[in-house]
Amino acid sequence: EADIYQTPRYLVIGTGKKITLECSQTMGHDKMYWYQQDPGMELHLIHYSYGVNSTEKGDLSSESTVSRIRTEHFPLTLESARPSHTSQYLCASSEGVLGAEAFFGQGTRLTVV
Amino acid sequence: GNSVTQMEGPVTLSEEAFLTINCTYTATGYPSLFWYVQYPGEGLQLLLKATKADDKGSNKGFEATYRKETTSFHLEKGSVQVSDSAVYFCALSDPTSGGFKTIFGAGTRLFVKA
Numbered sequence: 194e195a196d197i198y199q200t201p202r203y204l205v206i207g208t209g210k211k212i213t214l215e216c217s218q219t220m221g222h223d224k225m226y227w228y229q230q231d232p233g234m235e236l237h238l239i240h241y242s243y244g245v246n247s248t249e250k251g252d253l254s255s256e257s258t259v260s261r262i263r264t265e266h267f268p269l270t271l272e273s274a275r276p277s278h279t280s281q282y283l284c285a286s287s288e289g290v291l292g293a294e295a296f297f298g299q300g301t302r303l304t305v306v
Numbered sequence: 307g308n309s310v311t312q313m314e315g316p317v318t319l320s321e322e323a324f325l326t327i328n329c330t331y332t333a334t335g336y337p338s339l340f341w342y343v344q345y346p347g348e349g350l351q352l353l354l355k356a357t358k359a360d361d362k363g364s365n366k367g368f369e370a371t372y373r374k375e376t377t378s379f380h381l382e383k384g385s386v387q388v389s390d391s392a393v394y395f396c397a398l399s400d401p402t403s404g405g406f407k408t409i410f411g412a413g414t415r416l417f418v419k420a
Binding site: 199224226233234235236238241243283285287289291292293294295296297298299300 | 395413
């Protein structure tokens with residue numbers, strides 16, 4: 194059973210607010226990822242991490258930032274939310290070796306009004 | 307570059323019908339291949355995987371065979387149930403990045419009618 198958690202599940206927030214989406218995993222995985230899922234369902238990698246103190250931009254440009262101070266924790270921050278940030282955000286982790294599956298959290302559905 | 311192409315949805319079937327969702331890939335090396343499923347309001351979860359050519363992954367009545375000659379990994383189920391209604395994603399583990407990044411197809415939504 195996957196042990197990766199995201200909070201909150203749903204968030205409605207006003208334009209200009211700062212928000213942090215939380216993601217934690219208890220599997221000891223070094224590799225963690227953030228995906229943005231558009232209404233058409235497609236997944237876009239926006240950030241990933243090889244391990245503590247490692248963060249990289251993904252394939253889709255994003256105004257969000259991430260940090261990796263602890264192995265189990267990979268939060269995503271938006272300094273000033275805008276309606277264009279409205280989306281579903283999915284966090285995942287894996288052992289990061291060939292053949293290893295990715296474990297996903299339940300997602301955070303963000304709505305910026 | 308590496309990519310995954312899967313059939314567009316939505317796919318609508320009656321209960322007990324046969325399901326095929328096509329998936330083809332492009333990769334420079336020898337990727338691992340996956341099918342993930344996403345139920346409404348949830349994250350993705352692994353359905354099955356295959357790590358080398360001719361391997362067959364199977365789970366919950368679903369099957370897919372890694373065909374290197376046709377670069378395909380089609381998902382099949384002999385008799386679908388209403389509970390199989392979900393979005394299905396084909397994916398590969400990018401070998402050029404040491405298996406680090408997972409590349410997803412665009413997803414295929416399946417509706418099963420009772």
